[in-house]
Amino acid sequence: MNARWDGSDPQIEHQIGPVGWLRVLGRGVALALLVTIGLIILMLIRLVERPLCGQGRPVSPYVTQAVCRIAFWIIGLRRRRIGTAMQHPGAVVANHASWLDVFSLNASQRIYFVAKSEVASWPGIGWLARATGTVFIERNPKRAREQTELFQQRLLHNHRLLFFPEGTSTDGQRVLPFKTTLFQAFMAPQLRDVIWIQPVSVTYNTPNGSDDRFYGWWGDMSFGAHLLATLAAKDHGVVITRYHQPLRVSDFSDRKTLAMTCERIVRAGHQADLLGSDA
Template identity: 35%
Template sequence: MGEARRGRPGGPSLMRLKSICRIAAVAALALPLIPLQWLAVRADWPLARRLPVFFHRCVLAIIGVKLTVRGAEDRRRPLLIVANHVSWLDIVVLGACAPLSFIAKSEVAGWPVIGLFARLQRSIFIERERRHKTGAANAAIGARLRSGDAMVLFGEGTTGDGIHVLPFRSALLGAAREALGGEEAPAFVQPLALRYVRRGGLPIGRSGMSEIAWIGDTDLGPHLLGILAGAPIDVVVQWGEALPYRPGTDRKALARELEATVRRLALSCL
């Protein structure tokens, strides 16, 4: 109980006011940027890749999230980034690190506000439960990778509890094969781990992590307000070493190696 109280200082009225102020600040930031980003995406300006980074960094500052980045994005292309997944907040955290686009489940496209932001960040939406569409999804992702875009795939296919890394799914790693485009040069797959480590300056335990991790059928609204009303959060992002993906690469073996690496990197964030 003590940890929960430290994560949510003040009474309900103060928490509500804090949430409202933060929502208003994010809205004031977003309103002039949305039409600019829409135009940049339509015109394929370089700004379409850089503007989301500025937006996400500002959002983190507004909602009280301190980001520490260890390592760096690999500069080689094509590049598929494979990460663990804890919360909707991961999008903002990773989006603040570098110009990235995300591979998201199809439901995200229909979510209020978040769906709009995901489309403006040039996300690719996939239907994970329809295996017969995996080939088409991989082809679309592969085309984006060949164009030079770095794409983020959440290897677990769902959100975890923020403590453990779930088994990785290998199906969408086929996008890296599609990115080869018949060329001899390899594509690259880079593991990345993120971990929420402190809240209000104190280490986050299992109960505190339950307020950050967005698992299963948790309602987005209350979870969002819990993040906005709570104490500041420290998150660490750890980049791993990129692995080559060649025509003969075993997709399932690669998924296992990425899973083990991300699990190790997540522990190193503590």
């Protein structure tokens, strides 16, 4: 196994040959058409959903899920899902290794991501995030109450919100300590007795001979360069999405205990799938 990321390792330099650029062209055009058509269909559905259902989105998440599943087929990256997505009202917490996590988690379950507010202004990505119902937050304690109310509104509409508690992406070879701040929202009196949290482990296994960190997207890596390398690759591995048993929030006395339990479960599942053993 290659050396693991420790925050200072040099980033991977992706070399793309002539055949690789042909793959980029073919897969890139197919993905662009897929996303464009998917967004058009999604926005047309939202024209009906919004006046009839308000915050409710009974149909449009299925479009997002279908687009993400087809995207993996176009790229050639195989998916494997272990476990069952919960049916309880509540949220999902997962480790974060790559922009591909968004596709993997959306393909496996109809969810809504919680992202830092600056993502909304990112070219292309921000627009896609808004269109698919992403919840944008500021990591500002002064706005904690306001954001808790926003979470409550979305959760009570049966939206399953997905958080990345590590606060950053990694090389995909480890799970960083979970930050506990966002878990405080789940402990609010109006939420803690009615919602559940489901830990999810996302693990990328690369083909033999490839750098174990290939799918990781961290540090100052360019999204465009990483996307091109992913599209250019001749062989792809598999992304494993492991759904663990849901946790009832009311069973935990405080946010730190809840966060530590989720972190332990996610890390154990990630390591098991990284090593190819059964969790």
